[in-house]
Amino acid sequence: DTGVSQDPRHKITKRGQNVTFRCDPISEHNRLYWYRQTLGQGPEFLTYFQNEAQLEKSRLLSDRFSAERPKGSFSTLEIQRTEQGDSAMYLCASSLGLGYTFGSGTRLTVV
Amino acid sequence: AQKITQTQPGMFVQEKEAVTLDCTYDTSDQSYGLFWYKQPSSGEMIFLIYQGSYDEQNATEGRYSLNFQKARKSANLVISASQLGDSAMYFCAMREVGAGGTSYGKLTFGQGTILTVHP
Numbered sequence: 001d002t003g004v005s006q007d008p009r010h011k012i013t014k015r016g017q018n019v020t021f022r023c024d025p026i027s028e029h030n031r032l033y034w035y036r037q038t039l040g041q042g043p044e045f046l047t048y049f050q051n052e053a054q055l056e057k058s059r060l061l062s063d064r065f066s067a068e069r070p071k072g073s074f075s076t077l078e079i080q081r082t083e084q085g086d087s088a089m090y091l092c093a094s095s096l097g098l099g100y101t102f103g104s105g106t107r108l109t110v111v
Numbered sequence: 112a113q114k115i116t117q118t119q120p121g122m123f124v125q126e127k128e129a130v131t132l133d134c135t136y137d138t139s140d141q142s143y144g145l146f147w148y149k150q151p152s153s154g155e156m157i158f159l160i161y162q163g164s165y166d167e168q169n170a171t172e173g174r175y176s177l178n179f180q181k182a183r184k185s186a187n188l189v190i191s192a193s194q195l196g197d198s199a200m201y202f203c204a205m206r207e208v209g210a211g212g213t214s215y216g217k218l219t220f221g222q223g224t225i226l227t228v229h230p
Contacts, residue, residue: 042220042222042223043202045217091156104155107154
């Protein structure tokens, strides 16, 4: 097991386009979290899943954002009609017990 | 609401010296966990150390120790014998009780402290 994988590592998109990111957690981890991190700031929580159930969503997760974890394994985060303010690093983390393992993130640049 | 405050935007330390990074927190939960992560320029979040709210002893992991003062709601990270490779952003984070009262909820992060180690 190579840890938490995120794809793509970098994404440049034009304003108004839709983007989708993928996160593959550590296989036995039942909880999966998405965070957004802007430059020089700490990560901000977006949403989390326990197995396939989405248990909590931040108010940061506007109606342009949607996340899924259809089979309780990998997860996708989609941003529709991207805006320049969506430019950030999107981090995924997974957890089984006490600890959290983070992926390397997807850096989104909206131009 | 949970809140983590890191008041030091940047810290400098000489190689081989010790440094303390400050973290205060605010919560109404009785049970919570405190974490420190290191984020180098490459971007990955590296777990350093964990302290549970009911742990009576301060956590230690190699050169890292956590100075946990529950009454003051502080959880400062002490790095001993600093190395050049310690230069990075450091985040303090708190685990909340999860949705529906489950034990393991999201992490709330502070703003971070950039540590620079000078040779």
